[in-house]
Amino acid sequence: MNPLDTLVREYVVPVMKAAGFAKKGRTFRLVAPNGDHLFMQVWPEAVDPEKHVFDVFFSVVPLPSWDFAYREQAERPAVNASGALARYEVIPPPAVAHQPDSEMPFRSRWAFADPETRDICGRELARVLTEVALPRMVPLLDRKTLLTESRINPNDGLVTLRxxxxxxxxxxxxxxxxxxxxxxxxxxxxxxxxxxxxxxxxxxxxxxxxxx
Structure with a gap:
């Protein structure tokens, strides 16, 4: 198995499933009763031959945003993160960051050198998801909360894409x-x-x- 997939299976899946997300590949999906979606994706970056480097980010896709994006298609694809109205990068602690002293967007990249640091990176990712990212993002499936947050904290890691x-x-x-x-x-x-x-x-x- 790909070392990144091993990390996802061992450390990310338990956290995301406990939060109600369904998994497909390296994408996790949570759906609100009104059809709005919250995605979390683990995205590999081929930038270092000696390390496994990846980004972790959430995308909020309210149904109106998706409907507008595909308004001219009679048969729309299943909702995915391409219709995001807001996005949130999960920033790694310095010890597991690929470039801990860089500015964004490079500061957002996680990294490990299998097998020495994979478990350290996995544990840190599980912790940050549990303590920071999920409490920050799951409430934003509520549209009123998302609107309020986009006004109050425009620079608090949440980026609105319109x-x-x-x-x-x-x-x-x-x-x-x-x-x-x-x-x-x-x-x-x-x-x-x-x-x-x-x-x-x-x-x-x-x-x-x-x-x-």
Missing amino acids: DDDTCEIMLRIDDDPVADVAALVDKAEADGDFPPFVAWARERLARRVAGA
């Missing part, structure tokens, strides 16, 4: 009063936001009204 107006509309469009969201869409249009997004948002609101 501008503030678009992010707010996507997180409010299915649940908040239609008139309130429509006002946000009008403002986005007046500000010159992406016209296809404005059209999509209006159509989604119209469907809400028609189904009410």
